[in-house]
Amino acid sequence: MHLDDRLDTPLYQQLFDQLRHRIEEGGQPEGSRLPPIRSMAADLGCARNTVENAYALLAQEGYVKSRPGSGYIVQNVAFVQADADRGALLAEPLIGAKASRARYDFTYGDLEPGTFPAMTWRAITDDILLSVESAGCDAYNDPFGEESLRAAIAWRLSTQRGIDCTPAQIVIQGGTQTSVQNLLALFDPVRDAVAMEDPGYDGVRTVIERSRFPLAPCRVGLGTAAFLDDLETSGARLAYLTPSSQFPTCRVMPTDTREAVLKWAERHDAYLLEDDYCRDFRYRERSLPPLASMDRRGRVIYMGTFSKSLSPALRINYLVLPEPLRDRWREAFASSYSPVPWLNQQVLARFMTDGSWDRHLRRVQAKNRRKYETLTRVLSATMGNDVEMLENGTGLHLLVRVRDGRPQDELVRRAAEADVAVYPTKKYWTDPAKHVSSTVLVGFSSIAEDDIEPGIRALAAAWFG
Known part of the structure; x- marks a missing residue:
């Protein structure tokens, strides 16, 4: 392997790309160990943090796994999917993210903790601060x-x-x-x-x-x-x-x-x-x-x-x-x-x-697609003709209208009693008195995929028994 500091590509990214290629081509088989950080840095003539950042990015992408006392172990790349959220264990929660007030919070706007690509962001930050930039x-x-x-x-x-x-x-x-x-x-x-x-x-x-x-x-x-x-x-x-x-x-x-x-x-x-x-x-x-x-x-x-x-x-x-x-x-x-x-x-x-943006966006898009499909499927299965879903297959929320005409304040209150948070929509009208009754906002940007089905089932029980 060779790193070229004359290129615009950061050194850690060059090393990441070469190691990823080697793993995908079978040159670094499953179960093998990557060279220790110190020796890899010495062989390449680069700083240790360059190797650390490349290894951390490989771990975030799912190509290797860090094991205490054993270093970085190559994983089975057949299971590395573009949409896999491999970085969730390494990524830090979003700064300022507020704790959910309900067990199942269908809020709109916040992202699911672990979405932010913290390791990649940190590596790029370090590289910029230590460069002429x-x-x-x-x-x-x-x-x-x-x-x-x-x-x-x-x-x-x-x-x-x-x-x-x-x-x-x-x-x-x-x-x-x-x-x-x-x-x-x-x-x-x-x-x-x-x-x-x-x-x-x-x-x-x-x-x-x-x-x-x-x-x-x-x-x-x-x-x-x-x-x-x-x-x-x-x-x-x-x-x-x-x-x-x-x-x-x-x-x-x-x-x-x-x-x-x-x-x-x-x-x-x-x-x-x-x-x-x-x-x-x-x-x-x-x-x-x-x-x-x-x-x-x-x-x-x-x-x-x-x-x-x-x-x-x-x-x-x-x-x-x-x-x-x-x-x-x-x-x-x-x-x-x-x-x-x-x-x-x-x-x-x-x-x-x-290339970081494209990889990150593919993962987030795939995750939100799964959430959207789960949410619409479970809403239909649990509430059927009792509700109408207002959505267009876009974005990070949909509206749910209950056909029996109950006011949205009652729907929100009953949901909260079941430890489920859904949200009123009246504030979006210039005159709140003209809002569409019996309609609440259900978001899926923040809730974990595994929580969607039990959350909607709890909501169905709260609304319809």
């Missing part, structure tokens, strides 16, 4: 964010989502609410109203109201005509939309409606803020193209996030600004700095370009 921590960073991260995002949007953009259009931000609040600084609360779906994400609605912008709710669920009528009469200069999977109703915006809202934006000199929060998770048919990929007039502001696939605690998302807004943003925030720390941006950029 660490000079970046001695200076204020670009207000738009690190060039390396913006380039990685732009490449993926262009090649995987059909969005024609450049790194210069991307702004790294510290979460959805921060993004919306900063974006509103480019508009005038005296003249410009903001439209958003009703029901819709309450976090965004709160930011709009606190910024003292007139809010124009656009009805979702009463047909496309009602939504478009509300939008047409809103007087809005900005509209917040979740077309890939409307939150919280899980409706997908049809192609003709997408075309209509694009024409509305052009006709009224307005902009569309497309929150594509769940695009990484689809379990059935292929998704419709993003609004931003259909936009030919520079009317769509695309917003993506890493909270659902990597970590909500990192607080990293991004905006893709049309060129006129990019120039206004640069002027408005000329004296500001990126809200996301330099190191987190650099580590994420490396994570996205060295």
Whole structure:
């Protein structure tokens, strides 16, 4: 084996790739031991932490297992699956994750403990801090964010989502609410109203109201005509939309409606803020193209996030600004700095370009697909015609409507008495009194796969006896 420090690939990644290849090709048979870390480092002329990081990554991927007193033992690679969560024993829980208040917590938003690829993240962090790249921590960073991260995002949007953009259009931000609040600084609360779906994400609605912008709710669920009528009469200069999977109703915006809202934006000199929060998770048919990929007039502001696939605690998302807004943003925030720390941006950029992101995303997608399939299967088996599932095979939650008309507060209370947490939806309506009764939100991003079936059976017993 040979490590080349002239390459852009980190040394630990080079060693990991070579050892993985050797194991997969049978050159390092099952049950054999990897060389001790000290001797491997001496043979390769590298630091011990380079070998430690490579071995830890092999263990996280399931190629080897660490045994006290025996070192790293090669495993049976026939059982190494792309979707296996081999890193769960090594990964640390997400920082700030709150303890579940119920035995079976069907919350939405948090990720399952162990999802974050802690060992890989640590290895990349160490490598950056010990390299020439660490000079970046001695200076204020670009207000738009690190060039390396913006380039990685732009490449993926262009090649995987059909969005024609450049790194210069991307702004790294510290979460959805921060993004919306900063974006509103480019508009005038005296003249410009903001439209958003009703029901819709309450976090965004709160930011709009606190910024003292007139809010124009656009009805979702009463047909496309009602939504478009509300939008047409809103007087809005900005509209917040979740077309890939409307939150919280899980409706997908049809192609003709997408075309209509694009024409509305052009006709009224307005902009569309497309929150594509769940695009990484689809379990059935292929998704419709993003609004931003259909936009030919520079009317769509695309917003993506890493909270659902990597970590909500990192607080990293991004905006893709049309060129006129990019120039206004640069002027408005000329004296500001990126809200996301330099190191987190650099580590994420490396994570996205060295193959780590693809491996991690495949695992998380496969795990959430299994959860979705288990949840929908058990709901159907245990509650049958007593409930209706509102979902579209996308995202990390669905809605469950009980057909007997009981109020959602009663449903939530009875679930809690059975040590099951499901969640009310009324807060997503501009006027909570208009919420759809008998409907609760059931998420599956945080709950363990093995807990889904007993949790739903406990919920069925609580609701129907």
